[in-house]
Amino acid sequence: MNTFIRSCRTQLVADTVAITFLLVVQIVLVYLLWMKDHFFIPPELLIAGFIETVLVTLFLQVVAVVQLLLVTWGIFGFCTHQAKSKGDKGCRVDVKDLFFGVLYIPFCLSGAFLTATASRPWSTRPLEGGAEIFVRTVPLTLVVFTVIPGVYVVYHGSQSPLLRYPTRTTRSSVSPAALGTARIGIFVGHDLKLVVTGLLLLPLYILLIMDLGKLMTIITFVLATLTGAGIIILLTYSKRTYPIRGPGKRPHAPSPLSQEEKQAKRAKAVARATAKRLKKQRGHIPEVCSPEDVRWTDIVSLLGQDVVDKAAEDGSEFNSPFLFKSEVELEVKAISSNGEGLAQSDEEDSKPWVVVVPFCLPGERVKCRVFKNDRMHSLADFMQIIRPNSVLRDDERVNCKYFSKCGGCQYQMLSYETQLAFKRNVVVKAYKNYSGLPQSVIPEIQSTIGSPLQYGYRTKITPHFQAPPPKVDRIALQAQVESGDKPDWLQIGFNIQSQNKVFDIEECPIATPVLNRALPEIFQNVVKTIHTYKKGATLLLRESLDTSVDPDPNDTSKDTKLCITNNHASIRERVGGFLFEYVASSFFQNNNAILPALTSYVREAIASLYPDPNDSSRPTHLIDTYCGSGLFAITLSPDFSTVAGIEISADSILYAKRNAKLNGIAAEKMTFRKGDAAEIFKTVSDFPPEKTVMEELSGAYRPPRKFNLVQQVAIGF
C-alpha cells in the first residue's frame, strides 16, 4: 500500500467520522424534539407529513439549488480569474463536491421556511395537526437527505480518491510532505464542509425546539447563505493549496504481478487521456486553408512557434487569461489576412495570448469584449478605438452606415492605396505559408492592381432573413404583412460581425446601383410572404445583362442591366470583347469592372515572358485549371492555338462550352474537360509540356514544375 492509498483510506475514515458526527447531532436533536411534549404521533400522520415534507423540500431545494449554483459559478469564475491574474493556472474545483456542499444549504433554508410558516401556505388541504407534524418530520427528512449525499461523498471519495488531486502529473509524483499539505487542503475543503453544515443545522433545531418564530428564521436564512458562500470560497481556495510537486516515494515494493497490472492500467489511462486531449485539440484544429487556419497561422507568427510549442507542451494552450464577456483594452500588433486586428495585452507579465478584434489597425489601442476563447487566442467584439492610428485611419473615408456592425467590409477607414498594400501582403503571406515552395523560388509579389470602382462594384449580394419565431401567430402575421406592415422581429440584411444574427439594411454601398435599386421591392416581397416561411433564407441578387436580347459580343448598344434573383436563371456579363453566361447560383467573379484589367494582366504577363514573337519556345497551349465557365480560357485564347479548361462541375463545363461557342471559338481549338485539377496530367496528357502554360486562379493548386509557371497576380477585387 503506497503513501497515497494510505492517505486515501485515512481520508475515508475522516469522512466517515464527519458524517457520523452529523448523524449523531441530528438524531439527538430529533430525539429531543420528540421528547419535548409529544411522545406519540399516529403513524399515518407521520407518514403523510413525511411524504408531504419530502415533496415540498424537494421543490424548494430545486429552486434554491438553481439560485445557489448561479452564485457558486459567479464565485468560482471570480476565484479563477483572480488566480489566473496572479499567473496561476486557475483554481480547480471538484464540481461534485461543490454541488453537494451547496445542496446542504437549501435543506436548511427549506426547513427554516417550513418551521417559520408552520402553516403550509402552498396547500389549502388541512392536515390534522399537520403544521405540527411538519415541524416534527422536517428533521427526519433532513437526516435522510444528509445521509444520502454523505454516503455518496464517502463512496465517491473511496472509489476515485485520485480525483482529489489536480492532475495526473501531480498524482504520480506525490511526495509525503506534499501529501501532508494536501490532507490539510482536503480537510479544509471537504470535511470541514460537512462539520460546518452540521453546525449550520443547529439553529434550525433550536428554532424547532424553542419556537422563536420569524426573526430566528431570517437569522437562520442569512447565516445559512453566508456560511454557504464561505464554504464555497473555502473549497475553491483550499483546492488551490494542493502544492503537490516533486518525485514520489513508494515505501513498499509491489509484487511483480501487481506491478504489471498497474503498468497496464496506467498505460490504458495514459492512452485514454491522450486520446481525449487529441480529440479536444482536433476539435480546435481548423481545416487547412480555411479562414480559421489562415488566422491561426498569423497568430503563430505573432506569438512565435516556440511559444506555441511550449504552451502545447505544458498543456496551457487553452488556458485563456480572459473571461467570457470580459471587456479589455489591448494593443493591436498586426492585422490578419482575414482583415482582423491581432491584439495583445501590454501588461508586462501577461500570458502570451492573442485577441482577434475586427475593425482595428496595427498600432491602435482598442477596447473589446471577449466572446470566445480558443487555442492561444480569443475572439472579441470590437467596442471602441481608445487610441487611433492616425497615420492609417481616417473614419471620414467610411462610406457605409453599417461599417463596423456588418461583417462584410473591414478596410473602409483606410486609403485605397493602403487597402491594396494590405491585400498584397495577404498574397505574400499566402505564398510563404501555403505554397510549400522554398522562399528562393517564390516570385516577387508585385503591387496590387486597383479596381476602377471602389464602391458600387459588386455584381452579387446575398442578404438573409430569419423565419417567424415559433410563438408568432401565423394567421395574425399574415393579416399584418399583407398590408405591407413589417414586423419588428423581421430583419432582412447581412449578419452582424461575428454573430449569426441579421440586421436590417436599406442599401449596400459596395453593390452595383442596379442591385441597390432592386433591394426595396425584393425586401417588400419578403415581408409580404414571411408568414409562409418555416426556415430563414438567403436571397440572391445578381446583376445581369438582359438575356432576352440575342447575345452579340460586338454590339453593346442593346445592353440593359437587370437584377436577377432566380438561382437557376442564366446570367450574362460582358468582359472586354467577350460575353459570358453562367447559372446564377454558380461562381463568377463578383467585380465585373476589374475583369478586363485582370484578364489583360494575365495575358500580358505570359506574353512578357516571350517578348520575341518569333521565339520558337513561345507556348502554344494553355490550360485553365479550375476554369469555371471559362473566363480565362476564353479571354486568353487569342494568344494560343490550343486551350483546355479543367473543371470539376459538370454544369460549369456546359456553360464554358456554351461560352466558347458564344464567342465564336472553334471547338477544335478549345476543349473543356471535366476532372479534378489535381489530376491534371491525366486530363491533359495530350499537351506538350514544354509548349504549355498553365493558368490557375483558385489558390488551391500548386503548379507542378513540369509546366511553365505564369507569374502570379495579386489583383484587388
Ligand SMILES: C[S@@+](CC[C@H](N)C(=O)[O-])C[C@H]1O[C@@H](n2cnc3c(N)ncnc32)[C@H](O)[C@@H]1O
Ligand atoms: C474560384 S472558381 C474560379 C473559376 C474561374 N477560374 C473564374 O475565375 O471565373 C473555382 C472553380 O474551381 C472549381 N473546382 C473546385 N475544385 C476543383 C477541382 N478539384 N478540380 C477542378 N475544378 C475545381 C469550382 O467548381 C469553381 O468553378
